Amino acid sequence: MVSTFSASFAVFIFANISLKILAWRKNFKLAETAGFPTFYSPVFITDVWWMMLSSLFIPLINLLPSKTRLPWLPLSQISNIWKYGYEPFHEAGSDTLFLATPTNNMMWTSDPAIIKQLFSLPTVQVPVDMLRFYDIWGPTIGSVEGEEWKNHRKIVTYGLNPSTLPTVWKETIHQTNTLISRWAGDGFVVPVVKSWTSRLALHVISSVFFDHPMDWREYSPGEAALEAGYQVSFESAIFTVLRHLGLIFMVPRAILARLPFRVCKDTFTAFTDLTRYMQDFRAKVLNDINRISGKLRKNILESIVVAGSDHPSHVGSRPLPEGSVLGNIFFSLMAGHETTGSSLAFAMILLAIYPEHQKEIQKELDRVLGNRPTEDWNSESDYQTLNKGYLGAVLKEVLRNYNVVQFIFRLTVAPTNLIDSKGEAHIIPSGTTCLINVAGAMQNPNTWSPRDITPGRRAQLHHSQAIDFDPARWLGKGDDSDVYFPFGYGSRQCPGKPFAQVEMVAFLATLLKEYTLELIADDVTLSSCGGNKEVAWQQKQDDAIRQMRDNVEFNITIQMLKELPIRVVKRST
Numbered sequence: 001m002v003s004t005f006s007a008s009f010a011v012f013i014f015a016n017i018s019l020k021i022l023a024w025r026k027n028f029k030l031a032e033t034a035g036f037p038t039f040y041s042p043v044f045i046t047d048v049w050w051m052m053l054s055s056l057f058i059p060l061i062n063l064l065p066s067k068t069r070l071p072w073l074p075l076s077q078i079s080n081i082w083k084y085g086y087e088p089f090h091e092a093g094s095d096t097l098f099l100a101t102p103t104n105n106m107m108w109t110s111d112p113a114i115i116k117q118l119f120s121l122p123t124v125q126v127p128v129d130m131l132r133f134y135d136i137w138g139p140t141i142g143s144v145e146g147e148e149w150k151n152h153r154k155i156v157t158y159g160l161n162p163s164t165l166p167t168v169w170k171e172t173i174h175q176t177n178t179l180i181s182r183w184a185g186d187g188f189v190v191p192v193v194k195s196w197t198s199r200l201a202l203h204v205i206s207s208v209f210f211d212h213p214m215d216w217r218e219y220s221p222g223e224a225a226l227e228a229g230y231q232v233s234f235e236s237a238i239f240t241v242l243r244h245l246g247l248i249f250m251v252p253r254a255i256l257a258r259l260p261f262r263v264c265k266d267t268f269t270a271f272t273d274l275t276r277y278m279q280d281f282r283a284k285v286l287n288d289i290n291r292i293s294g295k296l297r298k299n300i301l302e303s304i305v306v307a308g309s310d311h312p313s314h315v316g317s318r319p320l321p322e323g324s325v326l327g328n329i330f331f332s333l334m335a336g337h338e339t340t341g342s343s344l345a346f347a348m349i350l351l352a353i354y355p356e357h358q359k360e361i362q363k364e365l366d367r368v369l370g371n372r373p374t375e376d377w378n379s380e381s382d383y384q385t386l387n388k389g390y391l392g393a394v395l396k397e398v399l400r401n402y403n404v405v406q407f408i409f410r411l412t413v414a415p416t417n418l419i420d421s422k423g424e425a426h427i428i429p430s431g432t433t434c435l436i437n438v439a440g441a442m443q444n445p446n447t448w449s450p451r452d453i454t455p456g457r458r459a460q461l462h463h464s465q466a467i468d469f470d471p472a473r474w475l476g477k478g479d480d481s482d483v484y485f486p487f488g489y490g491s492r493q494c495p496g497k498p499f500a501q502v503e504m505v506a507f508l509a510t511l512l513k514e515y516t517l518e519l520i521a522d523d524v525t526l527s528s529c530g531g532n533k534e535v536a537w538q539q540k541q542d543d544a545i546r547q548m549r550d551n552v553e554f555n556i557t558i559q560m561l562k563e564l565p566i567r568v569v570k571r572s573t
């Protein structure tokens with residue numbers, strides 16, 4: 001009896017493996033028809049089991065001969081896509097390549113011509129099944145397609161009214177000034193820059209688009225008062241949920257609440273409280289729905305809540321289910337602060353590493369803004385001048401090298417004709433997942449010339465992307481939208497782009513007009529350099545450049561969460 005069971009089980013396993021191998025071979029042959037270098041990969045990068053267990057498997061797989069694990073292993077680690085940048089394409093000798101797996105094929109591309117077509121062709125769509133983790137409360141603008149997406153898009157973008165740009169400008173200046181005062185309390189030393197820039201971006205979006213003003217008391221122990229019934233603050237709830245989005249998606253809520261691990265309990269509490277905060281946001285609008293539904297200019301919150309109520313919306317949208325009301329509130333809050341906050345942190349650190357660029361920005365700020373008080377800075381003319389000048393060039397270069405949305409998925413829903421940058425035609429089979437490798441595209445040396453530094457020096461600096469930070473390449477140039485995609489391209493391009501740009505310019509202008517950012521050469525570095533401040537600074541600069549590769553982490557966007565302390569120093573007059 002036992003042996004019959006074992007034999008049947010063995011046959012079952014054998015049959016399954018054989019079928020997988022046959023499917024794998026078939027997928028490989030299909031992938032090859034596109035005419036790009038094609039490689040076998042035993043795993044699909046976003047398979048849940050692989051994402052959960054890969055950190056256990058990878059050390060074991062690394063013991064295998066390189067022939068069996070290359071090139072697929074580095075290409076199957078979602079958290080390393082930005083770090084590897086253009087390398088996989090360089091090694092494959094092509095800006096586009098295919099990975100054939102037993103379940104599906106994936107096309108990786110860093111070719112700007114192909115990327116533009118993938119963003120625009122009707123046979124290429126968003127792979128909704130892969131984006132379900134955004135749907136914790138219900139479908140959102142970021143995770144649906146077709147007519148449903150058009151409906152969500154109308155509702156969310158109606159709230160991103162350009163008339164709010166002056167308010168974004170003013171609120172950012174206000175938040176930056178109060179943040180500087182907050183830093184003063186810590187001796188102007190900022191250990192983890194990203195934790196503050198993300199909060200600043202959350203404060204701005206929350207106040208302008210969600211009618212929920214925030215200040216810095218929350219981050220001073222003992223000063224923040226929790227609203228009745230809440231266990232954690234709004235900020236803490238949203239940051240915890242974002243950090244553990246994967247956990248919330250993969251573990252059923254009832255189990256998450258009962259698991260005996262601190263991280264599970266904290267995540268569950270944050271999730272429950274965030275749901276209540278968003279329900280309270282919605283209730284506030286519903287309490288005044290007659291007036292708000294009649295308003296011509298609604299903020300994002302008002303537009304989403306009205307679309308989910310039984311009041312007619314000016315947008316001409318179809319009613320939004322309750323789950324999607326909360327889902328879109330969450331998605332807009334997330335998309336609106338995490339990206340901008342991370343980008344600003346990279347900007348601050350890069351400026352501290354390269355003081356010569358700060359000096360250029362400061363000269364420009366003095367020329368454009370003179371001695372006018374911040375209240376008199378103009379959100380239209382001053383913003384435009386600065387965005388087209390050195391400050392804008394620095395920001396464009398930050399978003400090129402540290403493009404926080406470093407890859408974007410698409411799916412071909414029919415055979416798709418593409419022309420690559422060399423003018424060669426390819427037919428991509430239907431059902432191919434496309435990984436638009438924005439990081440690879442923005443570091444592609446065929447498009448962006450790297451700085452002239454010896455290979456030895458590059459190796460010494462761990463091949464950090466910070467080496468090639470060169471704002472001068474943007475002076476006198478526009479957005480170069482044919483090859484530059486930090487905000488995406490085509491119909492799904494980021495609707496928050498103008499807001500993010502205004503916010504980033506207002507933040508850096510307010511900060512750098514009065515202050516300079518410095519890396520801190522600590523006592524240990526100083527004594528190891530025999531007290532020579534200049535040598536110690538050089539060492540600190542090299543170390544920071546290395547950290548700008550080694551310590552960059554991936555969680556939805558790329559970010560620097562490890563300490564790289566910066567000092568904010570008052571400019572001498």
Ligand code: HEM
Binds near residue numbers: 160340492497499
């Ligand atoms: C530096 C800041 C930002 C960057 C780099 C960025 C980047 C992006 C990118 C690349 C996409 C396109 C994804 C795709 O094609 O599938 C996107 C979509 C989106 N972004 Fe942003 N974003 C930023 C700031 C913002 C802000 C401030 C808001 C809102 C106030 C926002 C709201 C959205 C929304 C709602 C979508 C989804 C659009 C759709 O699927 O139709 N983003 N963003």
